[in-house]
Structures are given as structure tokens and as C-alpha cells.
Amino acid sequence: MTMTQPQTPSSNHAEFHIDFIWVALAAALFLGFAIGAHVASIIGFDFPLGPGFYSFIQVHGHVQLVAWVGLFIISISLHFIPRLAGVPLAHPQRISWILRFITAGLMLRSLGQCVLPYIINSKAAAPVAWLTAASGLLEWLAIVLYTSLLLGAFRRVEGLNKRPGLFQVAPFFLMMLLGWNIYAAINFVLLIQMGLQQTVVVHQAWNEFALQVFLGLVLLPVAFAFSVRMFPLYLRLPAVDWPVRKLAYAYILAFSLQTLPNLPVIASLSSSWPRLLSGLGMLLKGAVILFFVWKLDLLTRRRLPWTVNRVFQPGPERTPTRPGLPDYGEFGSFERLVYSAYFWLVLAAILEILSGSGILFDFSFTHSSDAIRHVYLLGFITLLIFGMAVRMIPGFMHQKKVWSPKLVGATFWLGNLAAISRILPLLLPMAVFD
Structure with a gap:
């Protein structure tokens, strides 16, 4: 199955990549929320914590941020921001690679850090630890591609103040890109440190x-x-x-x-x-x-809604909408x-x-x-x-x-x-x- 979507001929904007949403939902259901429920049940019923408890907490947090919330943000922003800017993405084929890198990274991180506490004293611990560290590299590469796509679109906007819709919220979007890059870089470095020190948590x-x-x-x-x-x-x-x-x-x-x-x-x-x-x-x-x-x-x-000042009001023949x-x-x-x-x-x-x-x-x-x-x-x-x-x-x-x-x-x-x-x-x- 290919993740590359066709482009709309009239506008040359890339189509929405629904695969991001499917991966986000799958990761949230079977990893993020599932591990979170497991951790909550251990705490709530006062079960023994076990060797993997703190690893599970970190995996739960990471999956919920990067997969559940992060993939929604990436997919919707790659669709919405170029249209708000009036500038198509220069390299839409990179969108598929963003999803591939993040998906692979999430799988390595989730499996590796959950298994590592139970094999930490075996010969398999070192390769599993470095595979877990590789997840940080894959996710960082995905964020670099994501940032390059959106910054490229921002740079090609001819006069940001001529796009008032984008001009209003551009500082928020720039914060978002800065935050993604800081988080991905810290995560990568922490996973390398975890591999070097042979620990089970960052x-x-x-x-x-x-x-x-x-x-x-x-x-x-x-x-x-x-x-x-x-x-x-x-x-x-x-x-x-x-x-x-x-x-x-x-x-x-x-x-x-x-x-x-x-x-x-x-x-x-x-x-x-x-x-x-x-x-x-x-x-x-x-x-x-x-x-x-x-x-x-x-x-x-x-205050009154914006519709009270619009020039053209809907005619009486239009079916009434919800109040x-x-x-x-x-x-x-x-x-x-x-x-x-x-x-x-x-x-x-x-x-x-x-x-x-x-x-x-x-x-x-x-x-x-x-x-x-x-x-x-x-x-x-x-x-x-x-x-x-x-x-x-x-x-x-x-x-x-x-x-x-x-x-x-x-x-x-x-x-x-x-x-x-x-x-x-x-x-x-x-x-x-x-």
C-alpha cells in the first residue's frame, strides 16, 4: 500500500494523508491508552510495580504525545497551513517519509523500552537498547522533514502581511515548529544516553x-x-x-x-x-x-457572531441550520x-x-x-x-x-x-x- 496521495490539479496542493490518522488511532488504542490503563490499574489496585513499571510510564507518555496528538497535528497542519498561506508544499512526496519514520520510531521505542527491563541482564539487552535509541533518530528525521516542508512554504509566501489569516497566527505555528525540534532533539540524546548507560528509562x-x-x-x-x-x-x-x-x-x-x-x-x-x-x-x-x-x-x-456583518445573507429558500x-x-x-x-x-x-x-x-x-x-x-x-x-x-x-x-x-x-x-x-x- 502506498502512502503517496495524488495532488489536486486545480490548486496543486497535496491531498490529505488519512494514513496519519489511522496510525495515530492504532497507536493510541493499542499502545498509549492501553499502557496507560495498565499503569493506572497497577496504581489503583495496589499491585506490585514490577521491573517495567517506570519504562511503561515513559512509553505511555511518549506515544500519547508523538502518536496520538502529534500525528494529528502533523497531518492537519500539512494540509491546512499551505492552504492558509496560499503556497503548495514544494516536496509533498516527503509527507509519506515523515509517516514512515515516525511509525518505525514509535514501534522501536514502544517494543524496545517495554521489553528492556526484563532482559537487562542478558546479552540481548545491548542490541535492544540501541534499537530503542534508533527510534529517536527516526523520529528526529521525521521532524526535520516536517519542519523543512512548512518552513519552505512560509519562505515562499509573498508578503506575510498580505495573508492576514496566516499573519495572525504565524507566531503560534513557529512556536509549534520550535517545540517539535527541541523535543525531538532532547528525546534522541536521552535515548543515546540510555543506550550508553544500559538503563531502562531515560x-x-x-x-x-x-x-x-x-x-x-x-x-x-x-x-x-x-x-x-x-x-x-x-x-x-x-x-x-x-x-x-x-x-x-x-x-x-x-x-x-x-x-x-x-x-x-x-x-x-x-x-x-x-x-x-x-x-x-x-x-x-x-x-x-x-x-x-x-x-x-x-x-x-x-458578542454577536461574525455573520451579522456579512454582505450577502442566505435567502429564505435555504434550509435552516442548527441554532x-x-x-x-x-x-x-x-x-x-x-x-x-x-x-x-x-x-x-x-x-x-x-x-x-x-x-x-x-x-x-x-x-x-x-x-x-x-x-x-x-x-x-x-x-x-x-x-x-x-x-x-x-x-x-x-x-x-x-x-x-x-x-x-x-x-x-x-x-x-x-x-x-x-x-x-x-x-x-x-x-x-x-
Whole structure:
């Protein structure tokens, strides 16, 4: 089966590569979520941890980031950004190689690091460790190809300010590319170190830093960019007439204040200044996110939708759409997933503000950084993917509806129930479970 897609003759844009979505779903179901459920059951039922427990945690996190979320981001951005820029990809044949490299890398990483704890004292440990390290090289090569495709498209845009849709959100997309490259490089180096030292897990502090980079520079910026460009159209929000770029600059400043002090070489210093700066960054980042949600007007609906000012209004012969929405329900109740995702984002921002305030003013809360991370990843990002995928991908595939709109409604309930079940125990004090 070839993964190379034909190009549309009229525009010369590459067609959407649905294979990314199939790999993302397969990896999430059979690796990411499956390993996560296994780890959660060990903790929940107080089973013995076993030699592979910490390896499983790292594999779970990596697969969820790179496969489940990452492949969605890569496939949709390679389809959407060139069209937003009005510039086709110069080398669309590289898209297939991106998927091949990442798929091979994920397989080597998942199998290698899960098996390694059980053979660490055997002769097979060394080759398995280096095959696991090779996964980092494959994933890094994929990100280099991905970056070259999108940067090539950006460079060929004739006057970025003449493309206002791209100009607004370009800083978010550049953050995304920077975050991908930092994460892939750190991951590769850590896997080489793991092979050299013959250990079964990568360096915990640097791995934690890489996760923070991926969440803060890849996931949140790309979610903000797509929200700005797509939600007014799909959800009939107000026109985006506020300074998105300035908000992006405020976000990167807050993220840098929060994350750079967490570099292991800085965090290990005896001074309290790195921790205080990180706390200030957390507080500011939470405030920037809340301001973004407020200006987007998704949850508050303070302003009239952009459609009230359009020149040509639909005639009376047009079949009425769903109230406040431009569709007829052919994509299911996807908006409920989007709304719930943003409720989780607001919760994450509030937790960031509380955590940052606690660091600055020397008081503590019961929730951990792991709780905030799961609010972002499982509550916000996963539910946002569920909602936006069923709305966007059918159009990318030249389809006018999803197979079963009712399943979209079921996803809303199951997704939020899963998020509550995973996050609530992390937020409650341990005394509740004693």
C-alpha cells in the first residue's frame, strides 16, 4: 500500500494523508491508552510495580504525545497551513517519509523500552537498547522533514502581511515548529544516553523538561492557532478583531519564564530564584490563557457572531441550520466536545495561577504538576481532537458528513467521564483515599 496521495490539479496542493490518522488511532488504542490503563490499574489496585513499571510510564507518555496528538497535528497542519498561506508544499512526496519514520520510531521505542527491563541482564539487552535509541533518530528525521516542508512554504509566501489569516497566527505555528525540534532533539540524546548507560528509562529530569516543552510549545500554541482560524467559521463566533500576535508574544514570554528555570542545570542550583521565576511564569501563563479564552468568546458568547456583518445573507429558500451553528448536524454534536475541552482549559489555567501563586507567596495546594498536565492533555487536547477531527477531517477527505453523528455524542460523554476519572483523583488530597 502506498502512502503517496495524488495532488489536486486545480490548486496543486497535496491531498490529505488519512494514513496519519489511522496510525495515530492504532497507536493510541493499542499502545498509549492501553499502557496507560495498565499503569493506572497497577496504581489503583495496589499491585506490585514490577521491573517495567517506570519504562511503561515513559512509553505511555511518549506515544500519547508523538502518536496520538502529534500525528494529528502533523497531518492537519500539512494540509491546512499551505492552504492558509496560499503556497503548495514544494516536496509533498516527503509527507509519506515523515509517516514512515515516525511509525518505525514509535514501534522501536514502544517494543524496545517495554521489553528492556526484563532482559537487562542478558546479552540481548545491548542490541535492544540501541534499537530503542534508533527510534529517536527516526523520529528526529521525521521532524526535520516536517519542519523543512512548512518552513519552505512560509519562505515562499509573498508578503506575510498580505495573508492576514496566516499573519495572525504565524507566531503560534513557529512556536509549534520550535517545540517539535527541541523535543525531538532532547528525546534522541536521552535515548543515546540510555543506550550508553544500559538503563531502562531515560533521564527523568530532562524527560520532564522535554514534556513541558512539547506541551507548552507544540500542543497549546497549535490549539490556539486552529481555534482562532476555525472556530469563528465552525461555531459562528465573533470575528477575530483583537491583537492575536501580541497575545502570542505574551504567551511565549510567560512560557519561557515558567520553563527555562526548569532546565535541569538551572533547577539543580541552590538558589530559590529559578523556582520563583517559574512560579511567576505559571501565574502569567494561566492569566494569558484565561484572556485568550475570554477574547475568543467561545464560552461566554458576549458578542454577536461574525455573520451579522456579512454582505450577502442566505435567502429564505435555504434550509435552516442548527441554532447558532452553520451545519445541519451532519457532523454530530461536535461543538459539545469543543466547549467541554475549553472548560478543561480554563480549569488548567486556574490551576496554573494557583500553583504559581503558591510558589510566589509560599503556600501550597494539594494538586501536582501531573494533575495539571493531565487536565491539559486528557481534558483539553484529547477532547479538542475528538471535536475538531469529526468536523474538519471529513471536509479534507471531500466528505459531507461523518458515518454516525450519534457516536460523536457518545464520545462527549465517554471522553469527559474518562477525563474526570483520571484527573479527579490527582486533584483530591490523598486523605480522601485513606
